[in-house]
Amino acid sequence: MKEDFLHYVWQHQYFDKADLRTQQGEEITVLRPGYRNADAGPDFLNARLQIGEVEWNGAVEIHLRASDWLRHQHQTDPKYDQVILHVVYTADQDIVRTNGSLIPALALAPRIALSLVHTYLNLVDTGATATLPCAALLPRVPIITRTMMVERALLERVEQKADDVAALHEQLGQDWEATAYHVVAAGFGFKKNSEPLARLAKALPLAVVRRHRHEERQLEALLFGQAGFLADAALLAEDEYLRKLAQEYEFLRHKYQLAPAALAVHEWNFLRLRPANFPTVRLAQLVAVLHARPVLFNALLTAADIRTLEQFFLAPVPVYWRQHYRPAKPGKVPALGRSSLHLLIANVVVPLRVAHARYVGQPELIETAVALLEHLPAEHNYLTEPYELLGFEHRSAADSQGLLSLNRAYCVPRRCLRCSIGSQILQQNLVLG
Known part of the structure; x- marks a missing residue:
């Protein structure tokens, strides 16, 4: 049994209340069980109880065993001095407040069906x-x-x-365009690569992206370079396109004083992904959107229907990435599928x-x-x-x-x-x- 079961029982009063008494023999009438406390402190606040001849307003704390009070270190916490009833499954010992006064206890074990x-x-x-x-x-x-x-x-x-x-x-300083940039970037990671793409967006500020949105090659160099896919000397030696992309990236990196390759290749997830879902493919699709859509936030906010939103994310990727799943690894790459488009709408557009x-x-x-x-x-x-x-x-x-x-x-x-x-x-x- 877990403590949350007793929370549920107390909140809904699902126990036998006939001749309800504390462990010390005082009669109890529950006038209000209190309200669940989501923050630190007693479990239920603003409870209203009649114990004996006195009406009390205060907190109720719940444990499986009364001794859990000590195990949770409540005996040294003044927040728990407001407890007017200790509701437990088993009352295995008496509990007192920090001033030494006894806290009335109610044992529910014999009262729950x-x-x-x-x-x-x-x-x-x-x-x-x-x-x-x-x-x-x-x-x-x-x-x-x-x-x-x-x-x-x-x-x-x-x-x-x-x-x-x-x-x-x-x-991001309450900048909705920057927020849209970060959310869209993470969205293109889908489930397996959302976290690396979110980090990439942090490593490549929107201000830099904006300056090069009109130049697809420069935008491609910035994203793939910061993502760590232009750092393998062997691949660059055998692929001229990647080599030129890496040279472009180095120039831009120094120009904007960016830290070299914010991520490494091993930080991207390729395992158990179909080639069409590889992070390099998704990164190319992100490049396409950033290049083709000069304004992100307003377009996503005002699109009137699903078809318009689908078209927003459907932009032609750089030619190289239509023919390569991974750097220097040729293969025909399909366009962004409808199921992926719908996931972007669900996970990017709706929350935004x-x-x-x-x-x-x-x-x-x-x-x-x-x-x-x-x-x-x-x-x-x-x-x-x-x-x-x-x-x-x-x-x-x-x-x-x-x-x-x-x-x-x-x-x-x-x-x-x-x-x-x-x-x-x-x-x-x-x-x-």
Whole structure:
């Protein structure tokens, strides 16, 4: 059992309250259980309880064992002096505040239905290979509950990505064009190379990129040089194009006093990627967009439909990278595919628009931004497939993004108690039990 189960039980008051008493024998009436505290300090704040003849307002702290109070070092922290009730599964010892006064304790072990405990344990202790810990119990859950949970998970995912964009915007001096540059660059890394491309954007300032956007060769030299792909002397010796590109890069690097090759080749991920997804291919596609689109942010913000956004990211790459997957390694390279275009819209455009809508205080634009996902086809992969097999609706990218968020934020870490589906199963257990 984990402590979050007791949090859930206390928050929803899912325990037998008949003749409720502290370990010291004083009668307890719960007038208000309090509100979950997401910051440091006691677990529930602003609780209102009647203990004996006295009505108390304060905090409630929750542990599996009363002695966990000492293990967590609360006995030396004045923040916990506001605790008016120590709710535990097992009361194995008395606990006092920093001034020596006894904290009333309530032991829940004999008051929680065993059927509720067993259902909870069946959820969280499901084998790690099970995608949905609730799969066997899912038929009990109404379709509307599943749908609403997927929508909630979608919004949480979008909000988290928008939070990241907002933080980046703040770091960049509230410059939306620079923010768009960084977000687009990271987006072209997709899943495997997002972090190296984000670092590349930091190593190659937008001010430098702007000066050379009109010269594709110079832009190509700057990005590939800073990415570390023009540092192999053997490759340069056998490939004249790369050798000239490296010479151009060295000139520009000295001109702008850039640190040499901000990344090394080994920092890029090629393993288990199809050649069309190699970082060198994605880097060439980024060069194409930066060269063809003189303004990033306003174009991404005002594009009226999916087709316009697709065209924004579809720009002709430098000729060399249409014929090479890697430096000096010939091969015909396909153009950016529709699935990749849609991922860029989902992971770049939508979060960027949501972050901007929040910044300018126009919440109606958030709904418009998220609605873009409903016009994109669903993304089918090994993470979404189990949910489809269990009857979850999956018709658009909005559903895909919601299912991915449900999987990563709730199912994998077994946060069933924070999930509406898991909560519904436990509530039904109370009724059926």
